[in-house]
Amino acid sequence: xxxxxEEANVIDEKKTKKEKKAEKVNEEKNLEKxxxxxxxxINTISSDKIAIFSIIxxxxxxxxxxxxYLYYSQNMVAVVTFDxxxxxRAEYEVYYKTFQPFLTQYYGYPEDEVGNQIAQKAAxxxxxxxxxxxxxxxxxxxxxxxxxxVFNDEERVKSFTQSGIDLSIMRQxxxxxxxxxxxxxxxxxxxxxxEVKTYITSTYGESSDLYEYNTSHILFKTIDDSYQSISDxxxxxxxxxxxxxxxRALAGEDFAALAKEFSEDSTADEGGVFVMYMDGNTITEYxxxxxxLSEGQICPxxxxxxxxxxxxxxxxKIENGRLKNSSERETYVSEKINSLSEEKNVKVNEEIMNxxxxxxxxxxxxxxxxxxxxxxxxxxxxxxxxxxxxxxxxQQENVEQEEQTTAE
Numbered sequence: 001x002x003x004x005x006e007e008a009n010v011i012d013e014k015k016t017k018k019e020k021k022a023e024k025v026n027e028e029k030n031l032e033k034x035x036x037x038x039x040x041x042i043n044t045i046s047s048d049k050i051a052i053f054s055i056i057x058x059x060x061x062x063x064x065x066x067x068x069y070l071y072y073s074q075n076m077v078a079v080v081t082f083d084x085x086x087x088x089r090a091e092y093e094v095y096y097k098t099f100q101p102f103l104t105q106y107y108g109y110p111e112d113e114v115g116n117q118i119a120q121k122a123a124x125x126x127x128x129x130x131x132x133x134x135x136x137x138x139x140x141x142x143x144x145x146x147x148x149x150v151f152n153d154e155e156r157v158k159s160f161t162q163s164g165i166d167l168s169i170m171r172q173x174x175x176x177x178x179x180x181x182x183x184x185x186x187x188x189x190x191x192x193x194x195e196v197k198t199y200i201t202s203t204y205g206e207s208s209d210l211y212e213y214n215t216s217h218i219l220f221k222t223i224d225d226s227y228q229s230i231s232d233x234x235x236x237x238x239x240x241x242x243x244x245x246x247x248r249a250l251a252g253e254d255f256a257a258l259a260k261e262f263s264e265d266s267t268a269d270e271g272g273v274f275v276m277y278m279d280g281n282t283i284t285e286y287x288x289x290x291x292x293l294s295e296g297q298i299c300p301x302x303x304x305x306x307x308x309x310x311x312x313x314x315x316x317k318i319e320n321g322r323l324k325n326s327s328e329r330e331t332y333v334s335e336k337i338n339s340l341s342e343e344k345n346v347k348v349n350e351e352i353m354n355x356x357x358x359x360x361x362x363x364x365x366x367x368x369x370x371x372x373x374x375x376x377x378x379x380x381x382x383x384x385x386x387x388x389x390x391x392x393x394x395q396q397e398n399v400e401q402e403e404q405t406t407a408e
Contacts, residue, residue, distance in 0.1 A: 077089045077352060078349065078352075079091075079092040079119060079122075079348065079349055079352050079353050079356065080092070080119045080120075080122060080123040080346060080347065080348050080349070080353075081346075081347050081349075082123050082126075082127060082341070082344040082345060082346045082347070083343075083344045083345050084130065084344070085123075085126055085127070085130065087119065087122045087123050087126065089352065089356060090166055090169060091122060091169055091172075092118070092119065092122055092353065092356055093164075093165075093166075093356060093360065094165050094166055094169045094170055094173060095118050095119075095121065095122040095173070096115070096118050096356065096357065096360060097163055097164065097165055097360065098165070098170075098173065099118050099121065100114055100118065103117060103118070115350075115353050115354065115357050116348055116350070116353070119348045119353055120341060120346060120348070123341060123344075123346045123348075124337075124338065124340065124341045124346070125173075125176050125177075125180065126176075127340050127341065127344050127346075128176075128179075128180050128183060128337055128340065129176050129179050129180065129183075131183070131340065132179050132180065132182070132183035133179075135183070135186070137179060137182050137183045137186060138179075138182075139175060139178055139179060139182070140182070143178040143182070146178075147171065147174045147175060147178065150174060151167065151171060183337075184330060184333050184334065184337065185330075187333045187336070187337075188326065188329040188330050188332075188333045189329075191329055191332065191333070193320070193323040193324075195332075196323045196325075196328065196329055196332065197210070197320075197323055199328075199332045200322065200323075200328065204279070208278075208322075209277070209278035209322070210319070210320050210321070210322045210323065211277070211278070211317045211318060211319060211320075211321060211322060212275060212276075212277060212317070212318040212321020212322055212324070212325070213275070213276050213277065213278070213290050213314065213316075213317055214273070214275050214314075214315045214316040214317075214318065215273075215274050215275070215276060215290055215312060215313060215314050215315060216255055216256065216259060216271060216272040216273050216274065216312075216313045216315055217259070217263070217265065217267070217272050217274055217286075217310050217311060217312045217313070218242075218245060218249075218255075218258060218259045218262055218263040218265075218272055218310070218311040219263050219264050219265035219272075219307065219308050219309070219310055220238040220239070220241060220242045220262070220263075220264060220308050220309040221238070221264045221265075221307060221308040222234075222235050222238060222307070222308040222309065223306070223307060223308065238308065238309060239302065239309055241262070242302050242309040242311060243302060245258055245262050245311060246298075246302060246311045249298055249311060249313070250298055250300065255271070255272070255298070255313050256271030256272065256273075257271075258311075259271050259272030260272075264308070272313075273315075276290065277321075277322045277325055277328070278291070278322075279322070279325070279327075279328065281327070283305050283306070283307070285303050285304065285305040285310075286303060286305060286310060286312065289303045289310075289312050290312065290314055293312070293313075293314035294314065295314060295315070295316055295317055296313075296314070296315070297313070297314055298311070298312070298313045299311070299312040299313070
């Protein structure tokens with residue numbers, strides 16, 4: 001009986017072990033299934049993420065592509081090309097907005113020629129700057145400071161931005177101007193006298209006068225600060241005074257002292273000293289009088305010109321002194337540099353250029369229309385505002401007139 005009971009316990013124990021083993025196997029199977037499900041889910045999520053990231057990447061690439069295409073088409077397309085470089089759309093816009101008013105209003109260029117003139121200038125500036133850099137020309141510390149002063153001036157910067165001018169390109173334009181000026185000075189200084197002499201004689205003829213005339217003069221002006229003629233009564237008084245001072249000079253009084261005391265010319269502080277050349281840049285009445293004088297002689301008569309009454313003395317004639325004339329050297333260098341555009345095969349894309357001009361004019365026209373509408377509203381609101389607007393317009397016209405006079 002006891003034996004049978006023990007055998008039954010052994011059987012139950014074996015059965016329990018089998019059941020536990022089976023349960024363990026089932027648990028492992030279930031765990032494997034869970035792992036498979038999780039793996040499938042992870043793979044599905046990863047695939048979805050890859051697909052989403054791929055779509056985002058494609059969209060970004062397309063966006064960047066469109067951005068760079070638009071940026072290139074708006075800013076980097078060449079308006080002018082030349083050997084070794086180009087003028088971009090953005091650069092041309094700044095040049096046009098800067099120089100168009102001067103060429104049309106001050107120098108009288110026809111509107112249909114202005115665009116091409118500006119394109120040629122923009123290309124030539126780049127060509128000269130490249131040549132200058134190759135020759136070792138740089139901006140001085142003083143140049144850089146002056147440029148910084150311009151772009152640190154809030155009013156100047158505001159005027160640029162209101163005109164739609166790219167400040168970085170405008171700064172490049174300023175730097176180019178300074179660089180070109182330095183380069184021209186360098187070339188003018190390096191010219192030999194023989195080169196200048198050849199230039200003068202080939203330009204003005206073999207019989208050109210090469211003397212430098214060191215003169216002094218005393219001027220009694222017959223025009224006011226606005227270049228308007230003074231009254232006849234004032235003229236007579238000035239002429240009488242000029243005759244009196246002339247007699248004192250002829251009598252031997254110090255000419256420089258008389259000039260400092262009486263001359264109304266900007267040279268008065270220097271004793272009336274005026275160095276000139278027979279190059280056509282001095283008023284005819286003055287140069288004709290100087291031709292008749294010998295060294296140390298004072299012209300015995302009052303010389304009248306559009307500026308007033310002159311008392312003239314020739315201090316010294318310097319043989320071949322004209323070869324040192326900085327103005328003539330700079331003119332020669334300028335002509336020499338301008339020929340670079342022909343050597344570099346400058347070509348203007350007139351189709352693109354005209355589209356840019358039309359766009360700029362359209363913006364200006366729209367701006368003018370908005371201003372007109374604003375002025376109309378102001379007029380309806382207040383008669384006083386209208387009067388102020390007229391005063392401002394008149395002031396602007398006065399300023400423009402003064403600027404034009406200065407430019408001339």
